[in-house]
Amino acid sequence: MIRSFLTVSTGTLASRLLGFARDSLIAALLGTGAVADAFLAAFQLVNVVRRLLSEGALNAALVPAWLGLRARDGEEAASAFAGRVLGTVSAALIAASIVIAQVMPLIIKVIAPGFIGSDTLDLAVANARLMLPYLAFAGPVTVLMGLLNAQGRFALTAFSPLLFNIALIATIAALLLWHTDATHAAWALAATVGIAGLLQLLMLLSQRSAQLATPLRVTFDKEMRGFFAKAIPGMIASSGPQWLMVAGAIIASATPSAVSWLYFANRLIELPLGIVGVAMGTVLVPELTRASAAGDRAATVHAESRALELATGLALPATLGLIVLAGPIVRLLFEHGAFSANDSAATAQALMWLSLGLPAHVLIKALSPAFYARSDTMTPLLATLKGFVVAVALAFVLGRLYGAPGIAAGIAAGAWSSAASLLRKGATEFGFSVDAAARRRLPRIVLAALAMGALLWLTSALAPAGSHGVVRLLAVAIQIAAGIAVYALLIQTLGVASWREAANALKRPAPHDQGG
Numbered sequence: 471m472i473r474s475f476l477t478v479s480t481g482t483l484a485s486r487l488l489g490f491a492r493d494s495l496i497a498a499l500l501g502t503g504a505v506a507d508a509f510l511a512a513f514q515l516v517n518v519v520r521r522l523l524s525e526g527a528l529n530a531a532l533v534p535a536w537l538g539l540r541a542r543d544g545e546e547a548a549s550a551f552a553g554r555v556l557g558t559v560s561a562a563l564i565a566a567s568i569v570i571a572q573v574m575p576l577i578i579k580v581i582a583p584g585f586i587g588s589d590t591l592d593l594a595v596a597n598a599r600l601m602l603p604y605l606a607f608a609g610p611v612t613v614l615m616g617l618l619n620a621q622g623r624f625a626l627t628a629f630s631p632l633l634f635n636i637a638l639i640a641t642i643a644a645l646l647l648w649h650t651d652a653t654h655a656a657w658a659l660a661a662t663v664g665i666a667g668l669l670q671l672l673m674l675l676s677q678r679s680a681q682l683a684t685p686l687r688v689t690f691d692k693e694m695r696g697f698f699a700k701a702i703p704g705m706i707a708s709s710g711p712q713w714l715m716v717a718g719a720i721i722a723s724a725t726p727s728a729v730s731w732l733y734f735a736n737r738l739i740e741l742p743l744g745i746v747g748v749a750m751g752t753v754l755v756p757e758l759t760r761a762s763a764a765g766d767r768a769a770t771v772h773a774e775s776r777a778l779e780l781a782t783g784l785a786l787p788a789t790l791g792l793i794v795l796a797g798p799i800v801r802l803l804f805e806h807g808a809f810s811a812n813d814s815a816a817t818a819q820a821l822m823w824l825s826l827g828l829p830a831h832v833l834i835k836a837l838s839p840a841f842y843a844r845s846d847t848m849t850p851l852l853a854t855l856k857g858f859v860v861a862v863a864l865a866f867v868l869g870r871l872y873g874a875p876g877i878a879a880g881i882a883a884g885a886w887s888s889a890a891s892l893l894r895k896g897a898t899e900f901g902f903s904v905d906a907a908a909r910r911r912l913p914r915i916v917l918a919a920l921a922m923g924a925l926l927w928l929t930s931a932l933a934p935a936g937s938h939g940v941v942r943l944l945a946v947a948i949q950i951a952a953g954i955a956v957y958a959l960l961i962q963t964l965g966v967a968s969w970r971e972a973a974n975a976l977k978r979p980a981p982h983d984q985g986g
Contacts, residue, residue, distance in 0.1 A: 483741075483744075484629065484632055485629075485631045485632050485634075485635060485744070486740060486741040486744045487741075488632060488635035488636065488639065489635050489737065489740070489741075490737065490738075490741070490803055491635070491639055492635050492638050492639050492642065493734060493737045493803070493804070494803050494804055494806065495639060495642040495643065495646065496509075496510075496642060496659070497734060497803075497804040497806065497807070497808070497809040497813075498646065498806040498807030498808060498809060499642055499645060499646055499652070499655055499659075499807065499808070500652050500655065500656060500808060501652075501730075501807065501808025501809050501810070501813070502727040502730040502731065502808075502809065502810075502813050503726065503727060503730075504588070504589065504590045504593065504726075505593060505652040505653055505656055506652075506656075506727075506729075506730045507582075507585075507590055507594075507723070507726070507727065507728075507729040507730055508585070508590045508591075508593035508594040508597055508656070509593070509594075509597050509656040509659065509660065510729055510730055510733045511578065511581065511582045511585070511594045511598075511719060511723065511729055512578075512594050512595075512597035512598035512601055512660065513597070513601070513660075513663075513733075514581070514712075514715060514716060514719055514733065515577075515581070515598055515601070516601050516604055516663055517712055517715075518709055518712040518713065518716060519604065519605055519608055520608070520631075520634075522705050522706065522708065522709040522712070532555065532613065532616040532617070532620070532701065533616060533619060533620045534842065534843065534845060535551070535697060535700075536548055536551065536552060536616075536617065536620045537620055539551050549681075549682060549683060549684055550684070550685065551693075552613065552617055552682055552683035552684075553683040553684050553685050553686045553687055554687045554688075554689050554691075554693075554694055555613055555683070555694070555697065556610055556613040556614070556683040556686060557686045557687045557688040557689070558687075558688050558689060558690065558694055559609045559610070559612065559613055560606075560609040560610045560613075560688075561688045562609070563605055563606050563608065563609035564606045564609070566605065567602045567603070567605045567606045570602060570605070571599050571602055574595050574598050574599055574602075575591070575595050577598070578591060578594045578595050578598060579591070580720075581716055581719060581720055581723075582594060582719060582720065582723035582729070583720065583723060583724070584722070584723030584724030584725070585723055593653065593656070596657065596660075597656055597657065597660040598660075600657060600660035600661045600663070600664070601660045601661075601663040601664060602664070603663075603664030603665075603667065603668075604663045604664045604666070604667035605667075606667075607664070607667030607668050607670070607671045608667055610671055610674075611630075611667065611670050611671050611674060613683060614671075614674045614675075614682070614683070615630070615674070617682040617683060618674075618682070621682075630670050630673050630674060631670065633666060633669045633670050633673060634666040634667070634669075634670060635666075637662055637665060637666035637669055638659065638662055638663070638666060641658060641659055641662040642659065645658060645659070646807075652808075700845060700847050701847070703847040703848050703850070703851035704842055704847030704850065704851070706851055706854060707838065707847065707850030707851040707853065707854045708838065708850070709854075710831070710834055710850075710853075710854040710857060710885070710888055711739075711740075711743060711831050711885070713854060713857075713858050714827075714857060714858060714861045714881045714884045714885060715732065715733075715736050715881065717858050717861040717862045717865060717880075717881065717884065718732050718861065718865050718877045718878065718880065718881045719732065719733075720862060720865075721862065721865040721866050721869045721877050721880075722865075722869070722874060722877050725869070725873065725874065727813065727816070728873070728874045728877065730813070731813065731816045731817045731820050731874045732820055732824075732874060732877065732878060732881075734800070734804055734817050735800075735817050735818075735820040735821035735824050735878065736824060738792060738799065738800075738803075738821055739792070739821070739824050739825065739827075739828055739831075741788075742784060742785060742788035742789075742792075742828060742832070743785075743828060743831050743832060743835075770840075771904070771905055772905065774836075774840060774904065775904045775905045775907065775908035776908075777836045777839070778836055778904060778908060778912070779908055779911055779912065779915065781832045781833065781835065781836040782829075782832075782912055782915050782916070783915045783919075783961070783966070784832070785828055785829050785831075785832035785833075786829060786915065786916060786919040787918075787919040787922050787923070787953070787957050788828060789825050789826070789828045789829055790919060790920070790922065790923030790926070791922070791923070791926060791950070791953060792821060792822075792825040792828070793822050793825045793826075793923075794923060794926040794927050794930055795926060795930065795946065795949060795950070796818040796819075796821040796822045796825070797814070797815070797818040798930075798942065798945065798946045798949075799818075799821075799946060800814045800817045800818040800821060801814045801818075801942065802942050802943060802946050804817065816873075816874055819874065819875045819878075820874045820875055820877075820878040821878075822875075822878075823875050823876075823878035823879040823881075823882055824878045824881060824882060825882075826879070826882040827881060827882030827883070827884075827885035827886065830882070830885035830886040830888070830889040831885050831889075833889045833892075833893075834850075834853070834885070834888055834889050834892060837889070837892040837893065837896060838850045838892065840896060840900070841892075841895075841896070844900070846899075849892070849895050849899075850892065852891070853888040853889075853891035853892050853895070854888055856887055856888060856891055857884040857885060857887045857888030857891075858884060859884075860880075860883055860884045860887040861880050861881050861883065861884025861885075861887075862880075862884075863880070864879070864880030864883050864884070865877040865879075865880030865881060865884075866880070867880075868880050911966045914961075914964040914965065914966050915961070915966055917960070917964065918957055918960035918961050918964060918966070919957065921956065921957075921960055922953045922956050922957040922960070925952065925953060925956050926949060926953050929949055929952070930949070
């Protein structure tokens, strides 16, 4: 599992790093204000679709169903089932794209009520409609990625999302060179989103992955209705972090530039969340499904324990690092072109509060597969809905009192509400178990992370203020490298993991890995 986890995490890390480059260029191109708020509100919808569909969420229903059918009835039956899912999902999303295009003004009014009565509303509607083709392409991409994951072929699905960011970066670079005005630049960028979805689909089709889903059919028979009844709740629940950001945007739309500040702050949260969370959903669901189907309690406990260790070991130091280095990182990444120093300060404040919710997001990603493996997608859905309501309520109150940082705090509280719901339900239904190794390692991981955070805090005052970009980059890079080195050394010294164990985990083939 560790090897597969690292494969997915590496691909996700590469995608997130390209995402930083993309968002840094967006900040330089659009800055903040009406045009940026309109584009980013529309782009928020695309991000929800991407997480809901293409970044592991469909595993919640497709992987257990496909694996079970293959084990029971053979490869041909599983392929026919996948063909019906592929055809039906594709047709449904094409139809949905057409309908959504017609009602887009209403949708934008719901997710950004603060835009009503201003030109920002029309700009957001135009951008969102230009992005809609992505929704249609995301359907077949989703199913093909899920099928590859079910076979243990994680590499292609981990790296194919890179095309999305590469296409957008190329477009932004061209727009910056041509000095296009902000409104037309936003429209060109929005149109590129759909093209990026097409490129991702073509990449998967070039590997003949469609052969896993034949014959292709569109049907809404009893079997398909049952599948979607399980799939849709799990897909919505798997996109919990994005729904919480939508909740924040609903409140932030009433404050100029707040949507942009929250968006750019959240992009930094998505790096560690993507590395851990996406890999959890992609790798852990098949592992737990096989263990549950075989009635192997020991394998289930082992998978849950290693997942919790990995989640804590990566999320906690990332949280402390983002809180301590929020200002320097935001200035380094985004303070260029139209993005001002005031924008950096506001974004950094939002980032500090959003970071408090990162451990909760990762905990949700580690806990949810235990429900999905038992074909229970409603419990994570209800936890997500509860978190959404909590986020909206607290963001409304705290946003009135403290502005964008208050909204960010409401979003973090919503994440912890969802995580607490899953913990209570899991303990009641089947009991989450961790083995003795995890009980020994987890406190030591926390101690190592706190020591790393203290080091970063003590050295943060040494960073030169108002320095040149290169000096700023070196200062932040040195701090991050030192923090990682100290954390790794403490992990080794405290006996959490040794370099030999890490090397063996990488060399040992995953038991169901078939390449890719």
